[in-house]
Amino acid sequence: MKDQALIFVTNDDGIHAPGLRALIGLAREMGEVVVVAPDKPQSGMGHAVTTSSPLRIKKIHTEDAYQEYSCNGTPADAVKVGEKVVLKRKPDLILSGINHGSNAGINLFYSGTMAAAMEGAMSGIPSAGFSLLDYAYTADFGPALPYLRKIIRGMLEGRLTPHTCLNVNIPAVPSEQLQGIRVCRMGKGYWEEELEERTDPHEKPYYWLAGRFVSLDPHNDTDEWALKNNYISVVPLHLDLTEYKLLESLKIFENHDPHHT
Numbered sequence: 001m002k003d004q005a006l007i008f009v010t011n012d013d014g015i016h017a018p019g020l021r022a023l024i025g026l027a028r029e030m031g032e033v034v035v036v037a038p039d040k041p042q043s044g045m046g047h048a049v050t051t052s053s054p055l056r057i058k059k060i061h062t063e064d065a066y067q068e069y070s071c072n073g074t075p076a077d078a079v080k081v082g083e084k085v086v087l088k089r090k091p092d093l094i095l096s097g098i099n100h101g102s103n104a105g106i107n108l109f110y111s112g113t114m115a116a117a118m119e120g121a122m123s124g125i126p127s128a129g130f131s132l133l134d135y136a137y138t139a140d141f142g143p144a145l146p147y148l149r150k151i152i153r154g155m156l157e158g159r160l161t162p163h164t165c166l167n168v169n170i171p172a173v174p175s176e177q178l179q180g181i182r183v184c185r186m187g188k189g190y191w192e193e194e195l196e197e198r199t200d201p202h203e204k205p206y207y208w209l210a211g212r213f214v215s216l217d218p219h220n221d222t223d224e225w226a227l228k229n230n231y232i233s234v235v236p237l238h239l240d241l242t243e244y245k246l247l248e249s250l251k252i253f254e255n256h257d258p259h260h261t
Contacts, residue, residue: 004031004032004065004094005030005031005032005092005093005156006031006032006034006077006087006091006092006093007027007030007031007032007033007034007091007092007093007094007095008033008034008036008082008083008087008091008093008094008095008096008120008125009023009027009033009034009035009037009074009094009095009096010035010036010037010038010078010079010082010095010096010116011023011037011075011096011097011098011099011112011113011116012037012038012041012042012043012045012074012075012096012099012111012112012113012115013034013041013042013043013099013100013113014037014038014039014040014041014042014203015037015039015060015068015070015220015246016036016108017037017041017100017102018137018138018139018141019098019099019130019139019141019200020035020037020097020098020131022080022141022142022145023095023097023098023130023148024068025145026095026145026148026152027093027095027152028065028066029149030152030153030156031065031092031156032065032066033066033067034066034067034068034082034086034091035068035069035173036057036069036070036071036078036079036081036082036086037069037070037071037072037075037078038070038072038073038074038075038077038078038112039058039070039071039072039215042075042112043099043100043101043111043112043228043243044109044111044112044117045074045075045076045112045115046109046111047076047115047118047119047158048074048076048111048112048115049073049074049076049077049080050073050074050077055071055072055073055081056071056072057070057071057072057081057085057086058070058071063187064118067258068169069082071085074112074115075096075112075113075115075116075119076090076112076115076116076119078116078162079094079116079119079120079123081192082126083123083125086117090123090124090125091125091126091239092125092126092156093125093126093128093141093146093152093155093156094116094119094120094125094126094127094128095127095128095130095152096114096116096117096120096127096128096129096130097113097129097130097131097168098131098132098141098144098148098170098223099111099113099130099131099132100127100131100132100134100135100136100137100139101131101132101133101134101135102131102133102169102227103129103131103169104131104167104168104169104186104187104223104224104227104235105187105188105189105213105215105222105223105224106186106189106190106191106234107213108129108167108186108237111131113129113130113131114129114165114167114237117127117129117165117166117167118155118165118237118239120165121163121164121165121237121239122163122239124162124163124164126155126158126160126164127165127166128151128152128155128165128166128167128168129165129166129168130166130168130169130170131167131168131169131170132144132169132170132172133169133170133172133227134172138170139167139172142175143173143174143175143178144170144232146214147170147178147180148168148170148232150181150228151166151181151223151234156191161238163238163239163240163241164236164239165236165237165239165240166234166235166236166237167186167223167226167233167234167235167237168232168233168234168235169223169226169232169233170232171227171228171230171231171232173230174183177230178230178231178232179229179230179231180231180232181220181231181232181234182226182231182232182233182234183224183234183236184222184223184225184226184233184234184235185221185223185235186223186225186235186237187215187216187217187222187223187224187225188215188217188222188224189213189214189215189224190213190214190216191211191212191214192211192212192213192214193209193210194209194210194211195207195208195209195210196208196209196210220229
């Protein structure tokens, strides 16, 4: 691990979120820290970026080896602004979180927390998103901190391959119930969703998205299994989403004459 690493910290729950404060505390143990986080909650924004309005940053605090800014954009915007405007160079690490709520399985596709980590991976920066399975503002991040410290130190030692990031999820249990870290794959599942129709005070209908997550993967090598068994799940992600098994069979399209069936 290099001396005085430059660590960039962001999140999707906003600059005032307790989980961000917990992650900043860990990062400051290990190097110089620059924070650029959304000025308001941005949960569920996925990898959205701002293209139709100006991006602005606000300096909140600076001291030796520490800078903190808020940004009026999304988590992905915060990473772009942080790298291109605030730092003007690539940091050694990007850490996103600690999110309130799970980003295991397919949840990562909706996640602003993980979008920030993937934005870092796109730039070739070792990155990780951290999430605690507790939506409460008073959630206790303390039990997980020794494990997260180990993960971050491992990242600084160069454990990640280029253009990858880690999706780290933490069960909301006391220290004595945490079983440790489980490196695993993303579990298969889906959201069984429904749009509840309601009526506003003006008698006009509106809709509220509701549903439940259905796991389709009972195997013991998935993030969902790890979390249910009180392990911190660590899933390495790569940006290449190609389904290589289909490349050969789909080559039939290359030789197909669309004018003949």
